[in-house]
Amino acid sequence: MKQSLSILFVGESCVVHTIEYKGYDNFAATRYNEPALIMKDVFEREGHDFTHIPCHRVHLDFPTDLSDLKKYDVILLSDVGANTMLLHPDTARFSKRTVNKLKLIKDYVNEGGGFGMIGGYMTFQGIEAKGKYKDTHIEDILPVNLLTYDDRVEIPEGVDLKINPGSHIILNGLPSDLPYILGYNRLIPKENATVLVKNDKDPIISIGEYGNGRTLAYATDCTPHWSPSAMYEWEYYSTLWDRLVKWLAKQL
Numbered sequence: 219m220k221q222s223l224s225i226l227f228v229g230e231s232c233v234v235h236t237i238e239y240k241g242y243d244n245f246a247a248t249r250y251n252e253p254a255l256i257m258k259d260v261f262e263r264e265g266h267d268f269t270h271i272p273c274h275r276v277h278l279d280f281p282t283d284l285s286d287l288k289k290y291d292v293i294l295l296s297d298v299g300a301n302t303m304l305l306h307p308d309t310a311r312f313s314k315r316t317v318n319k320l321k322l323i324k325d326y327v328n329e330g331g332g333f334g335m336i337g338g339y340m341t342f343q344g345i346e347a348k349g350k351y352k353d354t355h356i357e358d359i360l361p362v363n364l365l366t367y368d369d370r371v372e373i374p375e376g377v378d379l380k381i382n383p384g385s386h387i388i389l390n391g392l393p394s395d396l397p398y399i400l401g402y403n404r405l406i407p408k409e410n411a412t413v414l415v416k417n418d419k420d421p422i423i424s425i426g427e428y429g430n431g432r433t434l435a436y437a438t439d440c441t442p443h444w445s446p447s448a449m450y451e452w453e454y455y456s457t458l459w460d461r462l463v464k465w466l467a468k469q470l
Contacts, residue, residue: 223467224267226290228280229298229341230254230441231272253441254296256450257459264460273298277306282317287326291467296440297338300350324355328429332466335360336436337444342403343369361411361426362435365404371420372401376446379422381415387470388425388461389414397448402438411435425465432466 231252237244254270261268269290271279276298281287295303306316327333335356339345342364343352351357352364376398383389396415399422407413407421415423424435439445440459449455464470 221464221469222265222267223291223463223469224269224289225261225463226269226271226287226293227254227257227261227296228271228276228294229273229296229336229338230257230270231274233274256441257296260450260456260459261463263456266460266463273302276302276319280319282319282322284322284325284329287322288329288331290331292332292334292463293323293326294334294336294463295341295356296336297340299340299344299348300354300356301348302340318355320355324359324428327359327431327433330430330468332432332434332463332468333359334434334436334462334466336440337403337438339370342405342435342437343367344403345370359428359431359433360435361408361424361433362405362421362437363408365406369403369405370401371404374400376400377417379415379417386412386414388458388465392454392458397452398446399438399444399449400446401444405435405437423462425462432468434462434466436462 231254233250235248237246258268303319308314309316323333335341340349343349345368347368352366357364378398379396380394381389381396383392383394402422405421407424411424411426413421413424422437426433441450461470
């Protein structure tokens with residue numbers, strides 16, 4: 219019987235507002251996208267409990283106490299910037315002290331928790347460096363160092379990834395050829411990092427340890443656009459993520 223993990227997944231949502239001009243006239247439309255539903259299906263398929271906090275609810279729902287954070291085996295941040303994690307409305311409106319969520323995550327990992335950051339336009343440094351995770355508590359715990367500028371590597375023609383299945387227990391039994399991706403955040407492996415997947419010299423999946431916990435840097439998207447359907451519908455995709463979170467939770 220598979221052992222269930224409690225996963226807190228933060229991000230992978232957006233509100234899109236568009237204005238269309240048709241000659242003299244124009245109209246606006248707003249819609250909400252939640253690609254995290256793809257990952258919900260991935261993790262629940264493997265028997266894990268999945269709790270999702272969309273970007274716009276971080277200030278409302280993200281735990282502000284270490285004991286509450288410890289209720290989760292693994293925390294994953296995906297495409298949600300440091301500003302969203304740090305800038306609580308009470309700070310802006312009332313100059314009130316609020317919890318530093320990034321430091322809270324660092325404390326959580328130091329005391330044995332599992333943490334992963336997943337790539338995108340608003341993680342690591344991201345588009346125009348607006349992810350803003352450089353020189354934060356998150357960079358301290360990750361197995362990679364971040365650039366000081368826009369770290370995106372856009373590959374519209376796609377790049378095929380290869381692995382050595384025998385190089386680590388996470389990769390054991392997976393095919394040597396992985397599906398293609400369309401881009402990633404460029405990262406620099408730390409000295410003690412283990413790089414599981416790379417493109418040339420750039421790490422795509424890296425793991426490491428901090429304090430009593432374990433961390434993951436997954437440099438590409440887990441959902442579109444950098445991750446096409448060829449990747450997230452890949453027959454081994456849930457197996458890969460099951461292995462990654464189990465490793466983070468010290469069950470592998």
